Amino acid sequence: DAGVIQSPRHEVTEMGQEVTLRCKPISGHNSLFWYRQTMMRGLELLIYFNNNVPIDDSGMPEDRFSAKMPNASFSTLKIQPSEPRDSAVYFCASTPGQGFYGYTFGSGTRLTVV
Amino acid sequence: GESVGLHLPTLSVQEGDNSIINCAYSNSASDYFIWYKQESGKGPQFIIDIRSNMDKRQGQRVTVLLNKTVKHLSLQIAATQPGDSAVYFCAENVFGNEKLTFGTGTRLTIIP
Numbered sequence: 001d002a003g004v005i006q007s008p009r010h011e012v013t014e015m016g017q018e019v020t021l022r023c024k025p026i027s028g029h030n031s032l033f034w035y036r037q038t039m040m041r042g043l044e045l046l047i048y049f050n051n052n053v054p055i056d057d058s059g060m061p062e063d064r065f066s067a068k069m070p071n072a073s074f075s076t077l078k079i080q081p082s083e084p085r086d087s088a089v090y091f092c093a094s095t096p097g098q099g100f101y102g103y104t105f106g107s108g109t110r111l112t113v114v
Numbered sequence: 115g116e117s118v119g120l121h122l123p124t125l126s127v128q129e130g131d132n133s134i135i136n137c138a139y140s141n142s143a144s145d146y147f148i149w150y151k152q153e154s155g156k157g158p159q160f161i162i163d164i165r166s167n168m169d170k171r172q173g174q175r176v177t178v179l180l181n182k183t184v185k186h187l188s189l190q191i192a193a194t195q196p197g198d199s200a201v202y203f204c205a206e207n208v209f210g211n212e213k214l215t216f217g218t219g220t221r222l223t224i225i226p
Contacts, residue, residue, distance in 0.1 A: 004157075031212050042216060042217075042219060045214075048213065091158075095212060097212070101163065102163060103214060104160070105157030105159070108156075108157050
């Protein structure tokens with residue numbers, strides 16, 4: 001199993017540009033989570049999906065952020081327009097969804113908005 | 115709101131010694147706890163978990179202790195090695211909910 005796969009690993013973009021982060025969860029996992037990690041705020045849950053349906057998006061900071069999960073093997077997190085304060089490491093994680101035994105995290109995408 | 119917090123942001127330990135990382139949680143409804151290890155440039159990695167019906171659980175070189183009375187969680191790492199250097203997070207969960215709430219993390223540095 002390749003684990004949770006995120007792309008790109010690093011992204012540098014100019015303020016105002018659209019950014020799309022991608023995630024492929026572990027095959028068979030029914031729940032997918034997007035987290036943001038910064039020094040100031042630590043790990044923050046942005047949104048999570050269960051069976052491709054958004055369950056809780058209360059952590060999405062603004063309307064500039066949107067997430068989709070068109071199928072069980074793919075999710076995107078989009079920021080449009082991006083701002084310097086969006087600079088962070090964004091993690092995707094998945095869990096089987098039957099019983100709860102914690103998450104498996106991807107390696108993250110380090111986003112820098114200049 | 116409810117949160118999980120750590121007492122010590124940094125900890126330095128001599129290689130071969132034991133280390134203890136502490137975590138305080140405030141949500142009395144939490145009944146499942148996990149310790150994660152995050153190495154530089156990587157995502158958090160599951161180390162060990164414990165459910166609220168237990169007060170101790172052991173793994174390979176790691177032990178988690180849970181004191182529900184004072185809402186305290188600790189991670190003990192025995193005979194530390196250079197590879198143990200990382201940031202350690204505790205996380206809590208409430209049964210029936212898939213959300214994990216993470217603590218702020220403790221940076222453990224192993225001194226050769």
